[in-house]
Structures are given as structure tokens and as C-alpha cells.
Amino acid sequence: MIQVSGLQYQYPNATALSFPDFVVEKGEHLLLLGNSGSGKTTLLHLLGGLLKVKAGSIRVGTADLATLSEPEMDRFRGRHYGFIFQRNHLIQALSVKNNLLMAPFLAGLPPDEHRAEHVLHQLNLGDKIHARVNQLSQGQAQRVAIARAILNKPDVILADEPTSALDDQNCERVAGLLLQIATENNATLIVATHDQRLKSKIQNRIQL
Amino acid sequence: MNVGQLVGSYLRAKPLNTVLNIFLLALGIAVITVLLLFNKQLQQKIEENVKGIDLVVGAKGSPLQLILCSIFHIDFPTGNIKLPEAEQLARHRLIKRAIPLALGDSYRGYRIVGTGRAYADLYGAEVEQGTWWNRDLEVVAGANVARYGNLKVGDKVVSQHGLSEEGSHHDEHSLVCTGVLKKTGSVLDNLLLTNVATVWAVHEEHEEHETHDAVPGDSIANPSALVPGIEAGDSTREITSLLIEFRNPMAAIQLPRYINTQTNMQAASPAFETARLFSLLGTGADVLTAFAYVIIFISGLSIFIALYNSLKERRYDLAIMRSMGASRPRLFFTIVAEGVTLTSVGSIFGLLLGHGVLWLFTEAVKESSQTGFTAFVFYPEELWMLGASLVLGFICSLIPAVQAYRTDIHKVLAG
Numbered sequence: 186m187i188q189v190s191g192l193q194y195q196y197p198n199a200t201a202l203s204f205p206d207f208v209v210e211k212g213e214h215l216l217l218l219g220n221s222g223s224g225k226t227t228l229l230h231l232l233g234g235l236l237k238v239k240a241g242s243i244r245v246g247t248a249d250l251a252t253l254s255e256p257e258m259d260r261f262r263g264r265h266y267g268f269i270f271q272r273n274h275l276i277q278a279l280s281v282k283n284n285l286l287m288a289p290f291l292a293g294l295p296p297d298e299h300r301a302e303h304v305l306h307q308l309n310l311g312d313k314i315h316a317r318v319n320q321l322s323q324g325q326a327q328r329v330a331i332a333r334a335i336l337n338k339p340d341v342i343l344a345d346e347p348t349s350a351l352d353d354q355n356c357e358r359v360a361g362l363l364l365q366i367a368t369e370n371n372a373t374l375i376v377a378t379h380d381q382r383l384k385s386k387i388q389n390r391i392q393l
Numbered sequence: 394m395n396v397g398q399l400v401g402s403y404l405r406a407k408p409l410n411t412v413l414n415i416f417l418l419a420l421g422i423a424v425i426t427v428l429l430l431f432n433k434q435l436q437q438k439i440e441e442n443v444k445g446i447d448l449v450v451g452a453k454g455s456p457l458q459l460i461l462c463s464i465f466h467i468d469f470p471t472g473n474i475k476l477p478e479a480e481q482l483a484r485h486r487l488i489k490r491a492i493p494l495a496l497g498d499s500y501r502g503y504r505i506v507g508t509g510r511a512y513a514d515l516y517g518a519e520v521e522q523g524t525w526w527n528r529d530l531e532v533v534a535g536a537n538v539a540r541y542g543n544l545k546v547g548d549k550v551v552s553q554h555g556l557s558e559e560g561s562h563h564d565e566h567s568l569v570c571t572g573v574l575k576k577t578g579s580v581l582d583n584l585l586l587t588n589v590a591t592v593w594a595v596h597e598e599h600e601e602h603e604t605h606d607a608v609p610g611d612s613i614a615n616p617s618a619l620v621p622g623i624e625a626g627d628s629t630r631e632i633t634s635l636l637i638e639f640r641n642p643m644a645a646i647q648l649p650r651y652i653n654t655q656t657n658m659q660a661a662s663p664a665f666e667t668a669r670l671f672s673l674l675g676t677g678a679d680v681l682t683a684f685a686y687v688i689i690f691i692s693g694l695s696i697f698i699a700l701y702n703s704l705k706e707r708r709y710d711l712a713i714m715r716s717m718g719a720s721r722p723r724l725f726f727t728i729v730a731e732g733v734t735l736t737s738v739g740s741i742f743g744l745l746l747g748h749g750v751l752w753l754f755t756e757a758v759k760e761s762s763q764t765g766f767t768a769f770v771f772y773p774e775e776l777w778m779l780g781a782s783l784v785l786g787f788i789c790s791l792i793p794a795v796q797a798y799r800t801d802i803h804k805v806l807a808g
Contacts, residue, residue, distance in 0.1 A: 233716070235716060262715075262718050268716045274709045276402075276710045276713070276714075278403045283394055287717060291719040292717060292718040293718070345806070
């Protein structure tokens with residue numbers, strides 16, 4: 186599913202970061218571990234096409250990310266990826282439901298309200314569908330972000346420090362949900378984190 | 394979910410900002426709309442009233458006054474001209490038609506005009522009730538005079554000297570209203586028409602019975618061309634002015650000079666004088682227009698600042714949207730849509746406000762409805778304003794939209 190080889194990335198005025206080669210099969214999960222500055226966010230963004238691959242290659246399914254033009258990459262992200270970030274970054278101006286429906290809208294897919302309701306129920310947020318984002322607790326907001334990430338049934342879910350801001354109880358819960366929902370949707374989950382609490386959850390890991 | 398909902402949500406998320414921006418623009422647009430409606434209608438009214446009148450001839454004095462008095466009936470006469478002189482001029486080969494006007498009296502502030510049927514024909518007037526006047530001391534009332542002055546067919550009309558309602562009354566010789574005219578939208582609506590002899594009759598009485606035989610119509614050997622019913626060349630008779638239509642364009646060059654130099658009368662061109670009047674009024678309108686443009690400029694600036702500031706807060710929103718598959722052009726378009734939505738709502742609101750203000754004005758001020766001003770006309774310029782406000786929205790949102798376009802997703806999301 187995902188194949189990384191000879192990948193390097195260089196920021197201006199900095200030494201180049203080299204990443205190990207690895208392969209992740211469809212439905213497998215992967216943990217990218219490392220301290221801050223180790224390049225795990227860079228790798229995640231390279232995998233997600235948020236950064237352009239300049240040296241080496243990343244193949245996702247049949248696509249070679251380095252060869253995709255920017256509009257093609259935008260389209261590809263919308264159709265195949267779901268992102269979850271450390272801060273949940275929901276759009277404050279929109280309700281929970283519309284935050285979810287942004288995903289199909291921006292990916293150019295037909296809106297599916299039943300799917301949105303279904304996913305919210307899965308994440309135990311069924312009663313929050315019409316709530317405003319600023320009425321949610323942090324744990325709830327993170328779960329809405331997860332719902333949004335999986336709404337389009339992506340092949341790959343990329344999560345950047347999804348649990349770092351959460352307490353142990355919420356961490357446990359969110360990590361469990363992420364894995365469960367990724368498995369249920371047959372998606373590959375890649376988590377970049379320095380959160381040692383996740384080590385026990387995902388066996389497949391790369392240390393940066 | 395669509396762009397409209399997204400833009401709407403962002404605008405609703407900051408209601409005060411949104412309302413302020415819409416209101417500012419609406420205010421500017423409303424001022425321009427009112428000026429536009431007012432100016433257009435005024436110009437239209439003036440053109441309608443001037444139609445068919447190439448030249449006004451009257452006593453020497455201010456030409457503008459002569460025009461205001463003889464065409465728009467909002468000023469006093471410059472004086473009188475001798476009937477024989479007027480008759481002589483009316484026979485000039487360059488004059489196709491000359492209509493005499495005898496002014497000096499009014500009924501409840503509405504001017505009584507002694508003239509001929511040709512004057513009514515100038516504005517295409519038709520009788521709605523009753524008949525035209527047939528003999529002396531009969532008048533027909535314009536539509537507004539009948540309506541606002543409460544005049545019906547058969548009523549007695551007690552005239553006053555001058556134009557004010559407080560003028561001395563000509564009580565003894567009361568006139569009779571024989572007809573009411575249909576509304577024409579011209580100055581005629583605010584006049585009472587009669588023949589020239591009636592005005593003379595009322596005034597003779599006023600001037601302590603200066604003896605004139607009430608001439609019976611059948612004993613006239615050589616009736617006057619201007620005032621049928623009296624002998625031509627009666628040097629004791631006077632009228633106020635003549636409305637003249639040229640026979641050919643040559644007249645425009647020759648006649649005014651001839652009249653101004655060779656006679657004791659003056660000639661005034663309605664086109665020229667109204668243009669002069671407009672350029673005088675125009676200064677005030679220009680100041681107001683400039684003021685409106687300043688408001689619109691400020692509203693544009695305010696919209697720009699609002700979008701620019703909100704973009705800082707929305708950096709993450711934009712990056713997230715990119716991560717969900719939105720392309721750069723799409724972010725650009727979303728921001729532009731927000732600016733354009735603000736300005737188009739603002740300008741539509743402004744147009745409605747402008748019409749609304751004029752409507753209130755026409756409802757509240759009696760005179761304005763009598764002059765035929767209405768809030769319910771739309772001009773192509775209003776579409777232009779709408780179009781221009783879309784352009785304004787685009788310009789205001791251009792810089793923020795370019796910034797959105799340039800959002801570096803990696804930096805924002807990693808930061």
C-alpha cells in the first residue's frame with residue numbers, strides 16, 4: 186500500500202533529513218516514534234503530500250507522490266487520506282455536522298449525511314451533531330476530528346500527535362477508537378508521536 | 394455543504410463586523426441611489442415640461458426667472474409685454490407657433506394661467522371630468538389642483554393675487570371650474586387653465602375698473618391671432634410671456650438676437666437656462682456624491698481589514714481545508730466569495746434603502762408627490778452600481794484571497 190524508499194528532505198539552511206525505507210500493507214498500522222525535531226512530522230507531511238517529495242520516492246497504491254502535480258495531489262489527499270492533528274483544528278464557524286460535511290465537499294464527493302450521523306454514533310457523539318464546535322470538550326472535539334478524518338472512508342489515516350494533549354484516560358480512549366475505527370474502515374493508520382503511551386497499541390513502529 | 398453555506402457561516406460567526414460592513418456600504422449606495430433617482434426624475438420632468446418650447450419671450454429681466462416663471466411656474470413674472478408687440482412677433486416667419494401666457498393670479502397657491510388650448514395640447518392634456526372652458530371666467534383644473542385643492546366640476550374658484558395663499562382675494566369676480574384634467578405628470582397638473590381674457594377680467598376689477606368694454610365676440614373685425622375674442626393691436630392689453638416653437642433650426646440663431654436687440658422684450662432659451670440651473674444645483678449634488686464615495690471607500694477598506702484580520706485566525710482553517718483536498722484556487726475563491734457576498738448584500742440593501750428613503754420623502758412631503766416624483770422607478774445605473782459593488786468586493790478581498798492562496802499548509806500544520 187505505502188512504499189517509501191531513499192526518502193530525504195532538506196529544509197533551507199539545514200542539514201538533510203534521511204528516512205528509513207519501509208513498506209506498510211493495506212490495513213496495517215504504523216507508529217512513527219521520535220523526539221521533537223527528529224522529523225516525524227516532516228515524514229508524515231511527506232506521506233500526506235503536504236510537503237513535496239524532492240528526493241527518493243513514496244508510492245501510495247499505484248501513485249508516485251513525487252510525480253503528482255499540486256492540483257492532482259490536492260485531489261488525491263481528498264480522496265485517499267484522512268488527517269488528524271494534535272490540536273483538532275475544527276472550523277469554529279461551522280456546526281459539528283457541517284465540519285464533517287466539509288470533508289466530502291472539499292474532496293469533491295457528494296455529501297452523505299447518513300454517513301456523518303453513522304460515524305458520529307460510532308464515536309458516541311450522536312447527540313452532538315448540531316452542536317457548535319466551541320460547545321465541545323477537548324476530548325469530544327478530538328473525536329469529531331477523527332470522525333471527519335474517516336468520513337470519506339480514506340485508505341490512509343495520518344495522525345500527528347493525536348493524543349499528546351490528552352490525559353491518560355482520554356489518551357487510552359482516543360487511541361482505542363482510532364485503531365478500532367481504522368480497522369473497521371479497513372484503513373491504514375499511521376501515527377506520528379513522541380507519546381510513549383501509544384507504544385503498546387501499535388506493534389509496527391519506526392524509530393526516527 | 395457548499396461555498397454559500399461556508400461563506401454564510403463565516404459571516405454569521407462575526408455578526409457585528411458583518412452588519413457594520415454591510416451597513417457602511419449600504420449607506421454609501423443609498424445616498425447615491427437617492428441622488429440618482431432625484432436627479433434623473435428632475436431632469437426627466439424638466440425635459441417633459443420644456444418639450445415643444447424652443448424659446449420663451451417676455452419682459453426684460455432675468456432670463457432664468459422668465460423660464461422658471463413661464464415654464465415651471467415657480468417664480469414671479471419679469472413683467473408684462475404689450476399684446477401688439479407680441480402679436481407682431483408671433484407673425485415672424487421663423488416662428489411656427491406662439492402660445493400666450495397671462496399670469497398673475499392663483500387659487501390656494503396653484504397658479505391660474507390665462508392661455509389657449511394650444512398650451513394644454515403641448516402636454517397632451519385631456520379632460521377627465523367636465524369640459525374645457527368655453528367662455529370667460531371658466532377654468533379647468535389640473536389633476537393635482539383638483540385632488541389636493543379639493544376642487545370639483547361646478548365649484549366656485551376664488552382667485553388671489555400673486556402666488557401665495559395669503560394674497561388679496563378677487564372676491565367679486567369668482568371663476569367657475571368647468572373641468573378637471575387627467576394627470577399628465579407635467580407642470581400642468583398643478584395649474585388652473587383659462588383663457589387670457591379671464592385673467593384680464595379679474596385684474597381689471599382689481600385695478601379699480603379701468604374701463605374696457607366687455608367686447609362681445611361677434612363685433613370683432615380683425616381678431617387677435619394670440620387672443621381670439623379681442624381686436625388685434627389693442628395696445629392697452631398686456632400678457633406675461635410667449636412660448637415659442639421654431640419653424641426651423643435657423644431660428645435658434647436668428648430669433649433670440651432679433652428679439653433681444655430689436656424689441657423691448659427678451660428671449661430666453663429653456664435648454665440653456667435649465668442647463669445653467671443644473672450646473673448650479675450640480676455643485677451640491679457633487680459634494681453629496683463625493684461624500685457617498687468616501688463612505689463606500691471606507692466600507693471597502695473596512696471589508697478589506699475584516700477579511701485580512703480574520704485570515705490570521707483562519708490560517709488553520711485554510712490549512713485544514715487544503716489537507717482535506719481543497720485546492721489553492723478554491724481557497725482563493727472562498728475568500729473572494731466572502732468579500733463579494735458582503736458587497737452585493739450591502740449594495741442591494743443600499744438600493745432598497747435609497748428607494749425607501751425616497752418613498753418616505755414622497756409620502757411625507759406633499760409637494761414632491763405633486764411634482765410626480767416616485768420611488769418606484771428603477772434605472773439601468775442601479776444595475777451598474779450592483780456590478781460595481783461586485784468589483785469592489787473582488788478588489789477588497791484580493792489581497793486576503795492571495796494570502797489564502799499562498800497558505801503554506803506544512804508550516805501552519807507543523808507549527
